[in-house]
Amino acid sequence: MEQKIIRQIKSLPKDAGIYKFYDNGNKLIYVGKAKNLKNRVSSYFSKAKFENGKTALMVSKIQDLDFTIVNTEMDALLLENSLIKEFQPRYNINLKDDKSFPLIKITNERFPRVFPIRNPIQDGSEYFGPYTSAKFMRVLLDLIKQLYPIRTCNLNLSEKNIAEAKFKVCLEYQIGNCLGPCENLQQEDNYLESIRQIKHLLKGNLIEVKKHLQSLLQKAVGDLQFEQAEEYKKRLEKLSVYQHKSTVVNERITDVDVFTFDQENVNLYMNMLSISNGMIVQSKNRKFKLSGVENEEVIGQAIIEMRGQLRSTNTRILLEKQTNWPLNKIECQVPKAGDKLKLIQIGRRNLNHFKYESVKQQEALDPELKAKRILSALKEDLNLKELPKHIECFDNSNLQGHQPISACVVFKDAKPSKKDYRYFNIKTVSGPNDFASMEEALYRRYSRLLVENSNLPQLVVIDGGKGQLSASYSALKRLNLNDKIQLIGIAKRLEEIYFPNDSIPAYLNKKSESLKLIQRLRDEAHRFGLKNHRNKRSKDFIKHELTQLPNIGEKTVSDLLKKFRSMKKVKEASEIELSNVIGSSKAKIIFYHYQQKK
Numbered sequence: 300m301e302q303k304i305i306r307q308i309k310s311l312p313k314d315a316g317i318y319k320f321y322d323n324g325n326k327l328i329y330v331g332k333a334k335n336l337k338n339r340v341s342s343y344f345s346k347a348k349f350e351n352g353k354t355a356l357m358v359s360k361i362q363d364l365d366f367t368i369v370n371t372e373m374d375a376l377l378l379e380n381s382l383i384k385e386f387q388p389r390y391n392i393n394l395k396d397d398k399s400f401p402l403i404k405i406t407n408e409r410f411p412r413v414f415p416i417r418n419p420i421q422d423g424s425e426y427f428g429p430y431t432s433a434k435f436m437r438v439l440l441d442l443i444k445q446l447y448p449i450r451t452c453n454l455n456l457s458e459k460n461i462a463e464a465k466f467k468v469c470l471e472y473q474i475g476n477c478l479g480p481c482e483n484l485q486q487e488d489n490y491l492e493s494i495r496q497i498k499h500l501l502k503g504n505l506i507e508v509k510k511h512l513q514s515l516l517q518k519a520v521g522d523l524q525f526e527q528a529e530e531y532k533k534r535l536e537k538l539s540v541y542q543h544k545s546t547v548v549n550e551r552i553t554d555v556d557v558f559t560f561d562q563e564n565v566n567l568y569m570n571m572l573s574i575s576n577g578m579i580v581q582s583k584n585r586k587f588k589l590s591g592v593e594n595e596e597v598i599g600q601a602i603i604e605m606r607g608q609l610r611s612t613n614t615r616i617l618l619e620k621q622t623n624w625p626l627n628k629i630e631c632q633v634p635k636a637g638d639k640l641k642l643i644q645i646g647r648r649n650l651n652h653f654k655y656e657s658v659k660q661q662e663a664l665d666p667e668l669k670a671k672r673i674l675s676a677l678k679e680d681l682n683l684k685e686l687p688k689h690i691e692c693f694d695n696s697n698l699q700g701h702q703p704i705s706a707c708v709v710f711k712d713a714k715p716s717k718k719d720y721r722y723f724n725i726k727t728v729s730g731p732n733d734f735a736s737m738e739e740a741l742y743r744r745y746s747r748l749l750v751e752n753s754n755l756p757q758l759v760v761i762d763g764g765k766g767q768l769s770a771s772y773s774a775l776k777r778l779n780l781n782d783k784i785q786l787i788g789i790a791k792r793l794e795e796i797y798f799p800n801d802s803i804p805a806y807l808n809k810k811s812e813s814l815k816l817i818q819r820l821r822d823e824a825h826r827f828g829l830k831n832h833r834n835k836r837s838k839d840f841i842k843h844e845l846t847q848l849p850n851i852g853e854k855t856v857s858d859l860l861k862k863f864r865s866m867k868k869v870k871e872a873s874e875i876e877l878s879n880v881i882g883s884s885k886a887k888i889i890f891y892h893y894q895q896k897k
Contacts (some may be wrong), residue, residue, distance in 0.1 A: 307364055308344065311337040311655040314648070315372045317379050320390075321363040329357055329383045329390040332375035336366055359391040367572075367582040368648045370641075381578040400429035401436050403501060410456045410480050410487065411494050413449060415440065425499035443500065446515070446531075447493035450477050546674060552638055555615040558602055559646040561654060565589045567597055568657065570650035571605045572642060573613065579645070581609050584653035598622045619643050670713040673812045677758075680813040681784055681796070681805075687758040688712055690743075694762040694824035695736050695773070705740030706828030709756075710820055720827055734770040737761065741774035745784075755784055762821050764790040765797055772799040789821055848888055855881050859889075 316336050322330040349355040383391045404416045405424035419426045423802035430436040466481035478485035519528035558574040573581040587601050615630045634640040674686050690710045709719035728735045761771045768788035775781040788797040795804035806813040862880045863869045870893050877886035
């Protein structure tokens with residue numbers, strides 16, 4: 300497999316969408332849909348053996364791939380079907396025929412008709428759908444038939460023909476499926492009101508329909524027709540489940556280009572969706588260098604260049620935000636709502652993924668870029684005066700108030716600097732006093748840094764809420780550092796960020812890299828604190844256990860711990876290994892003590 304394909308697969312998102320495979324002549328050979336693009340496309344290249352020779356041959360010809368992220372798996376299914384019909388890829392077999400997903404048509408005539416159709420024509424009629432399930436569509440039509448009786452005949456119901464009484468009511472009228480507009484038994488304005496309600500139904504606009512149904516419910520209840528009222532309620536609930544309206548395959552939107560763009564430092568990221576025949580036929584992402592040129596000019600040039608690359612002749616453009624660059628003979632629009640805005644949102648999802656992958660590739664080549672980006676975001680989110688290249692975090696640990704310690708971890712350039720980690724055995728506090736322990740630890744830490752003339756951190760994170768933060772602030776104030784070091788506290792329950800002298804917490808985005816960095820600091824301080832507290836308890840237990848043996852004092856235990864580093868290794872040591880450290884007589888006592896315990 301070529302390196303290009305490997306890179307493309309690694310950068311695929313785990314979203315729903317469609318993917319396209321191309322051969323060495325840049326010819327489209329396959330279109331597929333996926334609930335998870337990364338997993339689906341990867342599966343083609345991870346198999347040692349394929350189910351059939353056709354798939355193996357297709358994979359051997361793949362030289363390039365492309366994808367488009369959409370909102371749902373249903374949208375992916377609709378778009379896949381439409382693209383296969385349009386481009387007839389060689390290795391797509393199942394969907395090459397003329398069969399399409401069905402639509403519902405409302406004709407453009409006096410007393411319009413409503414019926415299903417698969418191949419729409421441009422005759423002024425309105426089309427709704429497509430529907431991925433014909434069963435769902437039939438339920439909709441059945442609901443329409445029950446709530447709004449309309450004609451099914453194809454008679455020419457002109458005013459003249461009705462006035463001349465050319466038609467007679469049919470069986471549909473007799474059984475209640477039609478109200479007889481052919482004999483002027485139903486007035487045109489009443490009929491058109493039914494059509495208006497049907498359009499609301501098909502568009503998913505249930506507010507007006509609910510009002511209309513409510514009047515029917517009240518009438519049914521007033522007439523004591525409770526079963527009919529319950530049926531109206533059930534049908535409306537079914538409607539919300541069965542109706543599906545797609546943005547990516549929409550007959551009402553055609554021959555338009557959709558642009559979304561973002562500027563970051565000297566880069567302009569842009570996505571273009573090309574809409575033709577009511578569907579997204581192409582999606583392309585590009586990165587442009589700004590290089591000191593006016594932003595508006597770069598955006599205009601980028602739009603022209605991308606349209607040229609995709610050979611677009613569309614005369615309309617949808618933009619996420621307005622640009623003042625003149626685009627001759629092209630109509631520009633910034634949609635605020637509806638299906639066009641949904642296309643903008645699809646373009647934005649594709650652009651965000653492209654931008655994320657571009658930044659990730661840059662940071663792989665230059666890791667310092669990632670650290671700078673994360674720290675810049677943290678500086679902005681916390682409103683810091685300078686970039687927090689040096690951050691320290693404190694966490695307390697004790698066992699029911701005994702053996703309290705405070706751990707301090709240090710991050711430099713958003714990465715742990717483990718050689719600078721410190722922990723403090725709390726000396727001046729008795730009992731479980733978390734606030735006083737935190738104050739002592741910070742005072743000892745930064746008074747020493749001042750004496751040693753060492754660099755101070757730009758940010759200090761306290762694992763705790765307002766109480767721990769207030770105690771920490773008191774320590775900095777005693778050292779006149781409260782204006783030189785920014786202090787924050789993070790409370791675990793809701794991940795609130797507290798600032799000194801401010802009772803209202805701040806909330807960072809749960810997915811933001813700023814909060815993730817603060818959480819990582821907090822978790823690392825917690826881990827380091829537990830580790831040292833566990834070691835301290837272990838050493839104290841060893842001292843207590845071994846000093847009970849004859850001729851074994853604290854210095855002997857200290858020598859053993861210096862050599863073997865842990866209680867486990869002392870227990871596992873041979874008599875000779877012990878004698879090399881503390882002499883043969885003491886070694887024999889300790890060795891046989893543990894042998895007896897075994």
